[in-house]
Amino acid sequence: MTELRLSVIGGGLAGSEAAWQAAQRGVAVTLFEMRPGRNTPAHCTDRLAELVCSNSLGSDLPDRAPGLLKAELRRLGSLILSAADQTTVPAGDALAVGREAFSQRVTEQIQAHPLITVVRQEIGALPSGGVTVVASGPLTSDRLAADIALLTGKESLHFYDAMAPIVTLESIDLTRVFRASRYGQGEGDYINCPMTREQYDAFVDALLAAERIPLREFEGPFFEACLPVEVIAERGHRALAFGPLKPVGLVDPRTGSRPYAVVQLRQDNIAATLYNLVGFQTNLRWGEQRRVLRMIPGLEHAEFARLGQMHRNTYIDSPSLLEPTMAFRSQPKLFFAGQITGTEGYVGSTASGYVAGLNAVHTLTGLQPLVFPPTTMIGALCRYVSSPQSGFQPMKPNFGVLPPLGLPVHGKREKHRRLAERSLGDLEVFMREKGLIS
Secondary structure, eight states: OOOOEEEEEOOSHHHHHHHHHHHHTTOEEEEEEOTTTSOOSSOOSSOTTOOSSOSEEEEOOTTSHHHHHHHHHHHHTOHHHHHHHHSEEOOTTEEEEOHHHHHHHHHHHHHHOTTEEEEEOOOOSOOSSSEEEEOOOTTOOHHHHHHHHHHHOGGGEEEESOBOOEEEGGGSOTTSOEEOOGGGOSSSOEEEEEEOHHHHHHHHHHHHHSOBOOOOGGGOOOOGGGOOHHHHHTTOTTTGGGTTTOOTTOOBTTTTBOOSEEEEEEEOSTTSOEEEETTOOOOBOHHHHHHHHTTSTTOTTOOEEEOOBOOOEEEEOHHHHBOTTSEETTEEEEEEOSGGGTBOSHHHHHHHHHHHHHHHHHHHTTOOOOOOOTTSHHHHHHHHTTSOOSSOOOBOOOGGGSOOOSSOOSSHHHHHHHHHHHHHHHHHHHHHHHTOOO
16 A cells, blocks of 8 residues: 655644644655754744744734634644643733743654654755645745746745735724725725825824834845835935825815825725735834824724734745645645745744645545635635735734624624634534544
């Protein structure tokens, strides 16, 4: 009998989760990790699942999107969540871990599994045969990144050093904004936040004074076409008014005149529940972003589905390349997982790793790959990164990616509670139908 074997490239959170899920289902796994032979600018150890940015996996409250995804992964038997729960440190409502203890726990679990072989070797090219999960992360080695580019087409492999914040539609004060496109073109595709000169001046002053996140050497320099707004502001007090905040071609219907400056919001998802701040790449600290960006008229109570950040980030154009099963459309035996797919953050990466590992097993055994319900957070994230859209950028778990509830609900907390309740209920039904309950 031929041994069923899966190759997993990358020993981060997604790769470790994919390898574990496959091995737990009786499939032999070869897990390739290039460290310590070849390190990255961000990693410090040779451990698997090393956390490089923070020791926090975000909120653990069930009515918060990250908390809901954690609850789903716990129910599904996630290795990463199990290791996190065993290595927690006090952090209020967040799930934070002892960084070294967490990665050590994952490493020990993986290395002790009788069906997993860890090979410390850089993979410079995608395997030509067999079933493979690519979970090489945003710091994929140059050789492997070049080979992925050949597979996807260079236009499908993106190198961004900036992301703009995204807000939920329901948190925008629509009485203070207006819908319009420049020069009346389109059908009011943008939400416009108008500023008077006084508001603009105060905003720029706050932007310039706000604290920034220091960039590491490997994360610079800035691209001229993708400058942080605070860097543009440094070039002159009115630079933003002639750049991303220019009011040209826009008339506020409430005043009949052109505002002094305008912040535009553009629809970010098919459901029109999320809007990104156009041209607002930023490297401000996240607390500073919330404070300064809420000075924008209409965003005083903005709920951020994603905050802006600056770093070197490698990821594929997943919406044009992947199925919601995390399989590559033109090569169904090839799967991608983790931040290289655009599922952003530790828990989001873990979720796509789970789905890729599970469906790699289904492919190896001749079963139909599984698509998780869109009402679950894990299913919604996989659907988000595999649904056609323009200007695709990574996304963390947030309630904006879930389908709306059928009935109106008063209060954000109650709405989120009901969304979470629906998600976990639908996941339970799905697990029973698909035999995922042990």
